[in-house]
Amino acid sequence: MSTLIQANGLSKQYGAKLALDQVSFEVKKGAPVALVGPNGAGKTTLFSLLCGYIMPTSGSLSIMGHRPGASALFGKLSALPQDAQLDPRFSIAHQLTFYGQLQGLTTKQSQSEALRVLELVGLAEVAKQRSDDLSHGMRKRVTIGQALIGKPEIVMLDEATAGLDPIHAREVRELVSNLSEEATFILSSHDLTELERLCGQVLHLDKGKITEHQANSNIEQTQHHMTILFAENYPNIEQSIQSLAAVNRVYMSQAKEYVVEYQKTASLFDIELLKYCHQQGWRYRQLVNGHTLENQIFTQEKI
Numbered sequence: 162m163s164t165l166i167q168a169n170g171l172s173k174q175y176g177a178k179l180a181l182d183q184v185s186f187e188v189k190k191g192a193p194v195a196l197v198g199p200n201g202a203g204k205t206t207l208f209s210l211l212c213g214y215i216m217p218t219s220g221s222l223s224i225m226g227h228r229p230g231a232s233a234l235f236g237k238l239s240a241l242p243q244d245a246q247l248d249p250r251f252s253i254a255h256q257l258t259f260y261g262q263l264q265g266l267t268t269k270q271s272q273s274e275a276l277r278v279l280e281l282v283g284l285a286e287v288a289k290q291r292s293d294d295l296s297h298g299m300r301k302r303v304t305i306g307q308a309l310i311g312k313p314e315i316v317m318l319d320e321a322t323a324g325l326d327p328i329h330a331r332e333v334r335e336l337v338s339n340l341s342e343e344a345t346f347i348l349s350s351h352d353l354t355e356l357e358r359l360c361g362q363v364l365h366l367d368k369g370k371i372t373e374h375q376a377n378s379n380i381e382q383t384q385h386h387m388t389i390l391f392a393e394n395y396p397n398i399e400q401s402i403q404s405l406a407a408v409n410r411v412y413m414s415q416a417k418e419y420v421v422e423y424q425k426t427a428s429l430f431d432i433e434l435l436k437y438c439h440q441q442g443w444r445y446r447q448l449v450n451g452h453t454l455e456n457q458i459f460t461q462e463k464i
């Protein structure tokens with residue numbers, strides 16, 4: 162797999178504030194990459210360095226063999242800010258065409274590129290509509306389409322699901338997963354749980370340092386986690402399941418779906434959990450090992 166991004170000992174100082182401290186990592190072409198960390202961890206700073214908006218104080222950063230911001234990267238890397246907005250005065254196709262023209266495409270090329278990216282994000286039918294006619298989730302998908310104009314190899318999405326309800330957030334994650342052949346996505350978020358199922362690589366920033374840089378290990382996870390999807394909402398599910406002796410933690414991963422972390426030593430925990438659900442009168446749709454199987458759950462829901 163070819164290396165897209167190589168960072169070595171990258172630091173960024175704003176006055177006395179060290180926002181990034183000796184950060185080193187590599188991103189290869191392929192599965193989406195998560196950039197996670199709490200507020201102020203340095204995510205935006207790293208995005209800005211990757212885009213070439215700011216210069217590092219020290220260290221090196223190479224993107225497809227070029228320095229960030231180099232003209233050779235024009236059209237090869239795109240970034241979608243968290244607050245990217247569509248203009249309510251113009252149709253969606255008009256705006257996307259305009260972005261294509263900004264990238265140097267002719268009007269005709271831009272028009273067909275606008276339609277291509279709308280098809281990629283499953284919204285060809287909204288081409289003539291204005292943003293006010295679209296749901297929040299649809300608008301987000303259009304802006305992701307915008308980021309795909311000109312076929313960039315790297316697409317950076319800042320907090321792509323922020324402000325979306327769980328259903329639309331899931332649609333966006335599914336979209337990114339489906340588009341992984343089209344480009345290598347880097348998604349920033351302060352919430353690891355929402356990205357760990359999607360991304361094969363997690364860059365974890367905290368106080369300017371990369372404290373974790375790992376490929377997601379599904380094998381390890383399957384030994385500790387179960388994901389259960391219920392047929393409907395029931396009261397106090399988290400507290401109830403938490404009362405089982407083998408359970409370490411329970412949290413809701415999306416509507417009606419819970420991740421249960423349990424002790425590795427508990428054998429046949431799945432049977433115990435299902436018996437417990439039966440006793441409580443809870444109907445469930447699916448129980449899976451681990452918590453990286455969102456697509457399987459999608460498939461079942463759509464049947």
Ligand SMILES: Nc1ncnc2c1ncn2[C@@H]1O[C@H](COP(=O)(O)OP(=O)(O)OP(=O)(O)O)[C@@H](O)[C@H]1O
Binds near residue numbers: 198206351
């Ligand atoms: N232009 C600047 N001047 C001074 N300090 C800055 C500047 N930009 C960011 N910082 C500081 O650098 C640190 C990292 O900020 P950054 O915006 O990169 O974090 P972040 O992970 O994106 O945070 P958030 O999730 O809140 O957006 C923070 O302490 C921030 O206050």
